[in-house]
Amino acid sequence: MLKLYYSAGACAMASHIALEESGADYEAVAIDLGKGEQKTPEYLAINPAGVTPALVVDRGVITQNGAIFTYLAQSFPHRHLAPVEDIFEMARFNAFNGFLGSAVHPALGKVLFSRPPLEGDARAEAVELALGKLQLVEDSLLEAPWVFGDAFTLADGYLMVFERWARQARLLDTGRFPGLNAHLDLTQARAAVGRVLAAEGLDAV
Template identity: 40%
Template sequence: MLTFWYAPGTCALATHLALEYAGAPYEAKRLDFRKGEQRSPEYLRINPKGRVPALVTERGVLTETTALLQYVAQVFPQAGLAPLDDPFALAKMNAFNGYLASTVHVNHAHKLRGYRWVDEGDEAALAAMMKKVPQTMADSFTLIEEQMFQGPWVLGERLSTSDFYLYTLAGWLEGDGVDVQRFPRVADHMRRAEALPAVQKVVAQHKA
């Protein structure tokens, strides 16, 4: 049995969706960031980074969304969440997920977590970072829409971990001041993902 730690409104949703879709045996444990539970001694023993997601396996704890998505795809190959038999296609999937993690997520984080990158008390720098978020998020999704997205799923006809990751981060656009309808293919992708029973089940848990 796997133990999965998550918090609503975070990138942990992507791995949670993959676990549910794959039919993995797991127990989900929810953290309340508003109460600072991610900094509790109990959780820091699991993940010293104090962030989510974290997945406790029989061999130890795994963190970072890209790693967890790859793990789920490989441990539960029957779900077909990665083109494990095609090195090039697998690399394309990991490149897409890497872009979401290294660029899109960082763009989003500049809105509320700019303190990670500036000196304490530098309010002007924080304000500048927040002001830039709608532009950087829109620029990233323009690239996804026009160059990186094959359709109807990220890799074409087959569903993959990239679809759960894209769905998660696209859900942040409205809060970042960007209308997802500017990106018709991404908007259609969100509707397609929301029709999946696994997505409906997990999203309801995150909203509860």
């Protein structure tokens, strides 16, 4: 059986959603980042990077949300979780997820999770950078209603995680980001997403 290591509300929620959308038989194991469980020898033996998500499959461990999406989409093609049959569209899918992972996640993470918390000019600068990344998704990448137009893909669950963070931090202004707000509401309304939120002990935001 597949086994996912995740942390509630963190970026691993995207892989949790991917599993739920895939219909796979899986077990989800919570790793409490606040308690440092991601740095225990037991967890580092699973993912030496000391971060979640990590997905244990029959052949080993897969890390990185984007790689987990590809594995699940190719394993369960009948669920149409990504455009696996079209090499160009699959490259676009990977590019979008790469942008979330390499630009949106670190920019928002700096605003929300810097310890000690950022203040003054340093915070304003970090907020401006994060808003710029979200603006690029709003203006140029989100085709609407889903990331790739008419069909849900696993990129939608990934984007939703960062939209949740932004809304919770009051950074997702409805006037400036109408597309992202609509996308967040649409994605949180999916049955599979609702099951994942409940399993992680969270509400829609």
